[in-house]
Amino acid sequence: MTNEQAVADIINLSEGDSSLANEIRELGGEELLECIQCAKCAAACPLALAGFSFFNKRVIQAVLMGLRDALLDDSSIWACQSCNRCTEICPREVNPFEIIQAMRRVAIREFALPTLSIEGLKSLYDTGHAVYLAGAGNTRNKVGLPEKPPSTVANPEALKELQAILRKTALAELGIIPMEEPGV
Amino acid sequence: MLYGRIILPDVHLRYPLQGELAGLLFISLCRGGDIVPRIGVYICHCGENIAGAVNVEEVRKYAEQLPGVVLARNYLFMCSDPGQELIKQDIRNGLIDRVVVAACTPRTHEPIFRKAVEDGGLNKYLLEMANIRDQDSWPHWQDKEGATEKAKKLVASAVAKATYLEPLEDRFVEVTRASLVVGGGVSGMFAALDLANMGYKVYLVEKNPSVGGNMAKLDKTFPTNDCSACILTPIMVQVGTHPNIELLTYSEVESVEGSVGNFKVKVRKKQTYIDWDKCTGCGDCVNACPAKVPNEFNEGMNNRKAIYIEFPQAVPKRAVVDIEHCLNCAKRVMGTQPRIHSKTGEPILAPCEKACKTGACDRSRAYNPEGELIELNVGTIIIATGYKVMDKEPFKEYSPQSPNVITAMQLERILSATGPTDGQLKRPSDGEKPKTIAFISCVGSRDKRFHTYCSKVCCMYMLKEARLIKEKYPNINIYIFFIDVRTGGKDFEEYYNYCRNLGIRMLRGRVGAVDELPGDRLRVRAFDVDLGAPVELEADLVVLATAIEPAPALEELGRKMGITCGSEGFLKELHTKLYPVETSVKGIYIAGCAQGPKDIPESVSQARAASSAAAVPLTLGKVIVEPLISEVNQRKCSGCGTCVQLCPYSAISLVEDKGKLHSKIDEALCAGCGICAAACPSGVITLHGFTNTQIFAQIKALAS
Numbered sequence: 001m002t003n004e005q006a007v008a009d010i011i012n013l014s015e016g017d018s019s020l021a022n023e024i025r026e027l028g029g030e031e032l033l034e035c036i037q038c039a040k041c042a043a044a045c046p047l048a049l050a051g052f053s054f055f056n057k058r059v060i061q062a063v064l065m066g067l068r069d070a071l072l073d074d075s076s077i078w079a080c081q082s083c084n085r086c087t088e089i090c091p092r093e094v095n096p097f098e099i100i101q102a103m104r105r106v107a108i109r110e111f112a113l114p115t116l117s118i119e120g121l122k123s124l125y126d127t128g129h130a131v132y133l134a135g136a137g138n139t140r141n142k143v144g145l146p147e148k149p150p151s152t153v154a155n156p157e158a159l160k161e162l163q164a165i166l167r168k169t170a171l172a173e174l175g176i177i178p179m180e181e182p183g184v
Numbered sequence: 185m186l187y188g189r190i191i192l193p194d195v196h197l198r199y200p201l202q203g204e205l206a207g208l209l210f211i212s213l214c215r216g217g218d219i220v221p222r223i224g225v226y227i228c229h230c231g232e233n234i235a236g237a238v239n240v241e242e243v244r245k246y247a248e249q250l251p252g253v254v255l256a257r258n259y260l261f262m263c264s265d266p267g268q269e270l271i272k273q274d275i276r277n278g279l280i281d282r283v284v285v286a287a288c289t290p291r292t293h294e295p296i297f298r299k300a301v302e303d304g305g306l307n308k309y310l311l312e313m314a315n316i317r318d319q320d321s322w323p324h325w326q327d328k329e330g331a332t333e334k335a336k337k338l339v340a341s342a343v344a345k346a347t348y349l350e351p352l353e354d355r356f357v358e359v360t361r362a363s364l365v366v367g368g369g370v371s372g373m374f375a376a377l378d379l380a381n382m383g384y385k386v387y388l389v390e391k392n393p394s395v396g397g398n399m400a401k402l403d404k405t406f407p408t409n410d411c412s413a414c415i416l417t418p419i420m421v422q423v424g425t426h427p428n429i430e431l432l433t434y435s436e437v438e439s440v441e442g443s444v445g446n447f448k449v450k451v452r453k454k455q456t457y458i459d460w461d462k463c464t465g466c467g468d469c470v471n472a473c474p475a476k477v478p479n480e481f482n483e484g485m486n487n488r489k490a491i492y493i494e495f496p497q498a499v500p501k502r503a504v505v506d507i508e509h510c511l512n513c514a515k516r517v518m519g520t521q522p523r524i525h526s527k528t529g530e531p532i533l534a535p536c537e538k539a540c541k542t543g544a545c546d547r548s549r550a551y552n553p554e555g556e557l558i559e560l561n562v563g564t565i566i567i568a569t570g571y572k573v574m575d576k577e578p579f580k581e582y583s584p585q586s587p588n589v590i591t592a593m594q595l596e597r598i599l600s601a602t603g604p605t606d607g608q609l610k611r612p613s614d615g616e617k618p619k620t621i622a623f624i625s626c627v628g629s630r631d632k633r634f635h636t637y638c639s640k641v642c643c644m645y646m647l648k649e650a651r652l653i654k655e656k657y658p659n660i661n662i663y664i665f666f667i668d669v670r671t672g673g674k675d676f677e678e679y680y681n682y683c684r685n686l687g688i689r690m691l692r693g694r695v696g697a698v699d700e701l702p703g704d705r706l707r708v709r710a711f712d713v714d715l716g717a718p719v720e721l722e723a724d725l726v727v728l729a730t731a732i733e734p735a736p737a738l739e740e741l742g743r744k745m746g747i748t749c750g751s752e753g754f755l756k757e758l759h760t761k762l763y764p765v766e767t768s769v770k771g772i773y774i775a776g777c778a779q780g781p782k783d784i785p786e787s788v789s790q791a792r793a794a795s796s797a798a799a800v801p802l803t804l805g806k807v808i809v810e811p812l813i814s815e816v817n818q819r820k821c822s823g824c825g826t827c828v829q830l831c832p833y834s835a836i837s838l839v840e841d842k843g844k845l846h847s848k849i850d851e852a853l854c855a856g857c858g859i860c861a862a863a864c865p866s867g868v869i870t871l872h873g874f875t876n877t878q879i880f881a882q883i884k885a886l887a888s
Contacts, residue, residue, distance in 0.1 A: 011720075034684070036690075037690075
């Protein structure tokens with residue numbers, strides 16, 4: 001949903017899904033109902049600065065009004081930079097970042113996530129990095145760094161452990177990315 | 185005859201002189217003899233309040249050379265102890281015998297400076313104030329030069345008047361140790377109880393048949409959710425049984441005369457058409473009555489009878505006949521004898537009469553439809569006439585024609601166990617329990633078409649009603665459309681948080697329209713400011729938080745007592761911060777929503793403050809009355825009677841002396857308004873403290 005559409009469309013509150021608020025609270029946004037929409041979080045949010053339709057404050061209001069479809073049709077929540085400024089400054093300890101994370105959990109259960117996010121997840125499983133520049137080895141060499149970073153990339157055992165952990169998460173049940181056990 | 189007491193520094197004389205003559209002789213003594221008026225001028229900086237706009241030093245220099253002025257000083261705060269000390273010392277040192285203080289308003293500060301003048305050893309009425317703050321520096325803040333020039337004029341004018349000031353003596357008036365409280369709501373009842381508990385006789389006048397007021401209609405009260413009736417009923421019973429309280433319900437104030445200490449109040453006891461001495465409040469007559477009248481107590485949502493008891497907990501629990509709606513069953517018009525049954529020989533009675541076991545309901549009696557006019561003598565009066573809530577009719581955009589669009593007060597009655605649905609949550613159109621309820625705030629408040637003020641209690645009562653419903657029926661969807669949530673007050677914000685946590689949905693954005701849809705459904709249209717999008721909602725019940733308005737005829741009551749209303753229609757207090765329960769009329773106080781929208785805790789606080797203020801004159805037993813009153817030179821009075829007609833306080837009468845009529849002013853009643861002095865065709869009425877000589881001197885100084 002772009003900004004223009006957000007203005008033009010009339011939101012029908014009667015079609016609101018009253019179960020959404022409870023779902024968000026169960027998935028990590030426990031303090032949802034403490035929000036009084038003061039907009040302090042929005043003042044610090046990169047999403048709001050970049051012009052996304054649903055930044056922290058609006059995500060919360062939309063959740064409170066049960067606007068599940070509007071949130072799922074929009075990709076704003078996936079653009080959250082996890083800077084956590086909102087959580088630091090919220091005067092009511094709502095933890096808006098966690099509410100965005102909880103909304104991502106809701107979205108992923110509905111397979112409502114952008115391709116880029118699927119690629120990120122796949123990369124996380126395969127390399128341990130959501131974004132990994134495989135072709136950066138030469139550049140690293142030039143500046144005197146080892147070709148592979150000292151992470152799961154350079155340490156196959158650690159990667160296996162990470163993958164084992166990921167297979168125990170809800171991600172495995174959803175089957176969004178292939179998560180075979182290596183060598184099986 | 186007034187004895188003008190002339191007090192000069194070190195010389196105290198007593199001359200039996202009349203009116204202005206005394207003052208003039210005093211002045212001629214001053215002028216003709218060695219003694220000339222010696223005026224001291226004191227100019228206050230009032231911190232930056234005056235000095236920020238007025239060049240105080242320039243004004244001081246100017247004042248110094250005015251005729252009669254022997255010294256002029258300036259000081260940072262004249263009202264401070266050192267400031268007052270300047271005046272006292274100058275008087276004690278024999279430097280001055282008149283004082284002009286150029287500072288703020290005499291309304292708050294004249295008593296302080298009068299006291300200083302008196303402590304210094306002068307008659308306290310030898311003081312004049314020039315208000316160079318409220319009337320100069322504040323309004324002319326942007327024009328410093330102009331403000332300084334105006335200050336000079338005001339000082340010159342005060343000095344000119346001071347030249348002709350005469351010493352005056354305070355009068356004392358005996359106080360009638362009783363009080364009148366108008367209005368029997370929670371404010372009026374607390375005011376009455378406090379005064380009664382202090383030992384004073386209290387007359388409590390209430391226009392309805394029972395005390396209780398609006399609070400009696402409420403189901404629960406925020407922020408503690410106490411049952412309103414449970415906390416109010418004991419207070420009503422105390423009021424009804426207190427030996428010092430004379431309860432006058434179903435009565436209205438007709439006229440008020442007199443002044444602090446001695447008010448004469450005429451109260452009309454409306455005709456009840458029932459002998460209240462015999463009525464036991466059993467309700468048998470009510471059950472027998474076939475007439476149906478919209479029930480005011482239930483906000484018109486069901487019917488009462490033409491003979492009725494206002495509500496179950498009514499105090500006094502007595503029936504009244506609403507004569508306009510009485511059907512006169514069996515042709516039993518009030519005051520007529522019953523027809524006799526041709527066969528049985530028994531009189532044919534109306535059902536109410538037949539049902540009454542005590543004989544209280546007797547339609548043969550010749551009742552006076554005008555009721556009874558009684559006169560009360562009281563020393564002080566408290567007005568606590570409360571408020572009325574706006575009805576929904578004016579708000580065409582919210583489909584007021586729909587029975588399912590109701591006011592919050594109507595919802596209050598629906599929620600109440602004594603209401604039209606016995607406390608069951610049923611919507612008016614079909615008695616169904618609503619699934620979705622929308623509350624709309626600021627209906628008629630913060631709205632230039634109706635009331636520009638905030639009604640103050642709506643945010644909290646909407647939250648309260650929503651909470652009561654949500655706690656009982658968690659599955660009902662509740663939306664509150666608001667502009668700002670205003671929950672200032674002890675424990676109020678916590679109450680609001682609690683409501684949010686119950687899942688009551690708060691939506692910022694004034695509702696633009698409520699549309700009627702087929703099948704008793706309502707569509708609410710608004711703009712959610714937080715989402716930045718228009719929204720609509722289908723609701724089964726829409727609740728309008730309509731504004732609190734002044735009680736009907738409040739302005740008229742104010743006029744009877746000489747108290748003005750503000751532009752918003754509520755009675756005006758003397759000073760918003762410092763004298764919130766006093767009015768411009770001494771001895772008359774205000775409490776509760778008659779003064780402006782308030783919640784119950786505030787109303788009770790103000791009522792108890794008003795009762796303690798109203799007890800002060802009663803406790804003193806006498807009150808000081810300023811001698812700034814009018815006096816007639818009876819020898820020169822032609823007896824034309826012009827002043828008699830004009831006096832708003834009925835203080836002037838024509839008396840015969842040696843075959844000649846002349847007017848006489850009752851000192852106790854005169855309020856010193858000056859109308860008579862201005863109107864007297866012979867110019868023989870003097871208003872002390874504002875004599876013609878003094879006023880003309882002021883005008884001359886201002887115009888020069």
